[in-house]
Amino acid sequence: DDTFVALAAPDPDEFRGLCIAMGRPELADDPRFKDHLxxxxxxxxAALLAIIAAWVRTRTPAEVEALAEKHGFAASHIHNIRDVVEDEHFRERGFVTEVDDPVIGPFLxxxxxxxxxxxxxxVSWTIRPVGFDNEYIMTNRLGKNEDEINRLYQCGALGKWADVRGRRPPPDWDGKAGLIMSRD
Known part of the structure; x- marks a missing residue:
């Protein structure tokens, strides 16, 4: 179901707690698992990972975390993008923010x-569209004139964004001057 939990139980007491939580206390005394090394x-x-993976698949991340706390080993839900964006704590901390990107519009x-x-x-903006810096680099770094640059576009050596929102630069873009945005 695309949810993941990170577990850690390196010392003997933590490992015993994990084994008890899994309903497999005998694993703590198994010679293959006698110590961390x-x-x-x-x-x-590989054998232990298969056992743990089979057990974790039968639990939610919250259940695994609760058992970890009860039995003294470490476990933490690995957040996916949706978890992070929807998490109230992350929002309150400002870890997730709405960006009004002039190229692709507002998004989290x-x-x-x-x-x-x-x-x-x-965050001023996120990414530059394909070809955003072409004129600046060709003119100011490589010394090309407008005719040379146009020929490079015509023969397909240079390319640019399609004229679709999210693929073109903001209206105040000036490629020749290298101005990123007037609001920066």
Whole structure:
């Protein structure tokens, strides 16, 4: 169902807790799993992973986390994009923000994860469309004139976005000057 849980139980007490939570307390005394290093051997790790994976598939991430807390091992739901975007805590922390991108319009995106009071992060825009910097690079970096650039477009050596929202630059774009956006 595309949900994942990360587990960790490296020390003996944590591993015993995991085994009890899985309803398999005998695994804590299995010689293949006697200590962390033995559990990491390829054949032992594969066997243990199969056991844990079969067990995790029968539980929700919340159930696994609750059992981890009860039995003393680490477990955490791995958030997918939908989880992050819909999570109230992430929204309140500002980890998810609505970006009004002049190229593709408004959408939800991850904000910079570090919050600093004097230098708050901001997303000005997300990505440049295909060919956004062509004129600037050809003119200012490679010394090409307008006729040379046009010939490169005509023969297909240079290309640009289709004239579709999300594939073209914002209206205030000036490719020759290298101006990214007037609002920057």
């Amino acid at each position: 033995t559990r990491l051997r390829e054949e032992n790790a 995106d991850y904000e910079f994860p570090v919050m600093m009071s004097r230098t708050p992060p901001r």
